[in-house]
Amino acid sequence: MFSNLRGSSNLAFAASRRTVEALADRLRERSERANVPEEFFPHHGSLSKELREMLETRLKAGDQPTTAVATTTLELGIDLGSVQSVAQVGAPRSLSGLKQRLGRSGRRGSPAVLRIYVREDHLDPDSDPLDKLCEKYVHPPYSTDFAIMYLPTEGLFAEVIRRPGLASEIQTKHRIMIQGPTTLAALLSSLQMGFRTLAIEKRSSEVWQVLGAAKAEFLKYGQVWEKLGKQLDTARKTVDEAGKRTRAVNRKLRDVETLEGPETPALIELVLGEEDDQELSPI
Known part of the structure; x- marks a missing residue:
């Protein structure tokens, strides 16, 4: 209880004034042993009005960690600002009272937190x-x-x-x-099967993760093939367009007279020779 409530503002409810005083005193002693500032204070009807109001003002200010250990005096009706959690020591007297105490926390957008503490006897040589x-x-x-x-x-x-x-x-x-x-062998066998089932379930989740990653990569692989198909389709269209232009040129040159015989190579060499001379001539 000390480790859960220390360092924040809380309300701790107990069933009687005697329990409130004893609990606040023990928490105060724990603070002294831990060398931390005093944060735990009692609040009940037998205390003076000045002490109660001083504790209420400190809780409402919220500038320093404060835990009030109270009876029903802080259950409702007093504005205490926002507290981080509500602690119930032992069983509450009624469910409606517990709801009212829980309503003390969870304000200003923070969740309502309820901690219930039950006294448990320590083990000693006479314990079971x-x-x-x-x-x-x-x-x-x-x-x-x-x-x-x-x-x-x-x-x-x-x-x-x-x-x-x-x-x-x-x-x-x-x-x-x-x-x-x-019966021990049968029990151990059933436990072994149970642990194996848990291990298989764990491995199954890992397999599903691997399959999910493989599916994502396969989708990317399909996109690459789709992109390659578009590029090949563009190249095919380019080749088809070149073929159409070649056939069109052939139709245009169909009526041009074709030179046959030994004059043709000589004419080509003559044309190439003239082009070379033009490239080598000074400007």
């Missing part, structure tokens, strides 16, 4: 051994969210299963599954 096992071995996400208790003999396993509701209660309350020599 199953609680100790759960605390020792079940640590998601570093482990699975359940543990397996293996009973090595069929007689011991049968004695536990024989008691009505014991195995199901242990599994539900402590997340520990009790297994014997005849």
Whole structure:
């Protein structure tokens, strides 16, 4: 609770003045041990009006982190500005009251945040051994969210299963599954199949990503072929146009007299020789 509320403005509601004072005092001690400014203050009807108004003014100003630990005194009716979250310690007295407390946060475009804290007894030497096992071995996400208790003999396993509701209660309350020599192999096989299924689903998503990338590249490849087809079509049209012009020139030259015999090469050489002399003559 200290780490979640420190450094911001919040409202924490408790059921009684005694709980408010104890909680505010513990949070204040945590602040002193952490060498951080005091941010947690009590608010209830037994406090003086000056102390309550000073805390209300500080919350409304919003220029420094402040968490008010209150009873129903801050549930409604007092303008406190905008608070980041609302914390409920223990069960609320009514659902309508919880809604009113939640309405204290989430103003000025920010989301409404509600944190509910429930007191839990610390484990000690007299605690349930199953609680100790759960605390020792079940640590998601570093482990699975359940543990397996293996009973090595069929007689011991049968004695536990024989008691009505014991195995199901242990599994539900402590997340520990009790297994014997005849059931452990089947359980491990089912877990293995489950983990394989999860791995296949994960790989399937990767395959779909690869196929999606290949589809995008194939679309680009099709665009390249389409562009190449247009260029080839343009070249074909150019060749066809050149053929049409060649045939037109041939028709125009059809009536021109053609020189035959040995005079033709000599005439061509004569024309080429004259062109070369013109290129070499000084200007």
